[in-house]
């Protein structure tokens with residue numbers, strides 16, 4: 001009986017049966033695919049769309065695809081896209097206003113004709129990021145209608161990481177690499193000499209439903225151990241670490257640190273880090289009228305706290321300098337996000353490090369602030385500097 005909590009194994013050759021099950025259940029499957037020299041998220045129609053035999057090499061400011069010789073379907077680390085592009089699209093119409101002949105307006109929401117989405121290949125840190133955005137968009141008193149609709153109907157087919165990238169630090173942030181919650185199905189790709197299988201753990205009845213026609217056998221203790229060993233290897237190979245002890249206090253008592261000036265001199269304020277980040281949610285809205293002035297559309301589009309105009313008030317920008325904008329971003333991510341939403345705003349995915357054109361690394365900046373803080377704050381009972 002396929003039910004939540006059960007674990008199964010199916011061979012790599014049966015992966016098309018899983019895709020067929022998702023399609024039969026009415027989902028549009030989105031997942032990893034190779035495009036423009038990177039592994040990005042797009043529509044998956046067949047196994048041929050997946051990045052079979054590809055991996056990536058990542059460092060601060062560097063991303064390269066590389067071949068691997070084991071034919072893995074999910075043997076890569078997270079790329080420049082995050083799943084937020086589906087739940088919180090880069091540009092979205094919020095509503096249309098039409099003058100109804102009098103002084104009032106008719107408000108029409110955009111059409112709701114998208115099929116539900118199945119997110120195939122979502123990693124543990126990405127589930128954590130999605131839950132953070134869920135809190136932002138639907139956790140308050142006024143839920144965002146479009147986000148809520150898409151979130152309600154999504155199916156999460158997670159994949160546990162078998163390796164870590166050069167800029168990953170999910171272990172430090174407590175968000176991965178093991179997938180523990182928030183999934184409908186969780187896959188672990190088991191590749192050993194003479195074997196290429198998928199271990200599948202069922203999280204919900206919806207997940208169980210799409211497995212009905214996949215030829216599988218119950219997982220054995222040896223299968224489960226093999227899955228745990230893969231995830232443990234990923235945990236041990238993180239490219240980065242971040243000491244999060246007391247980071248909220250350390251950052252907020254160092255708002256005047258010279259480190260902000262130093263990083264601000266290197267930062268281009270290009271906004272890449274915020275666009276790649278799976279939790280950043282800053283956006284702007286704009287009205288687009290037609291020429292008759294009878295009809296106007298309101299659109300929302302991604303924006304960034306690195307843009308000068310983002311904090312524009314009546315007399316200019318609140319954060320006029322790049323150091324002030326970097327400080328706003330980092331202190332929000334790692335400190336004031338706790339005050340606002342009760343969690344860190346960083347899940348340790350490493351995207352902002354990899355995709356920063358000048359290789360600014362938030363783990364290094366936090367270390368620099370800690371070092372400056374240690375010089376300024378003597379240990380209790382110790383001599384003043």
Ligand code: SF4
Nearest residue numbers: 277346347349350352
């Ligand atoms: S701040 Fe950087 S490492 Fe943290 S979640 Fe955002 S992109 Fe990932």
Ligand code: SF4
Nearest residue numbers: 267268270271273356
């Ligand atoms: S930290 Fe890097 S990615 Fe972010 S705005 Fe500055 S230069 Fe761009």
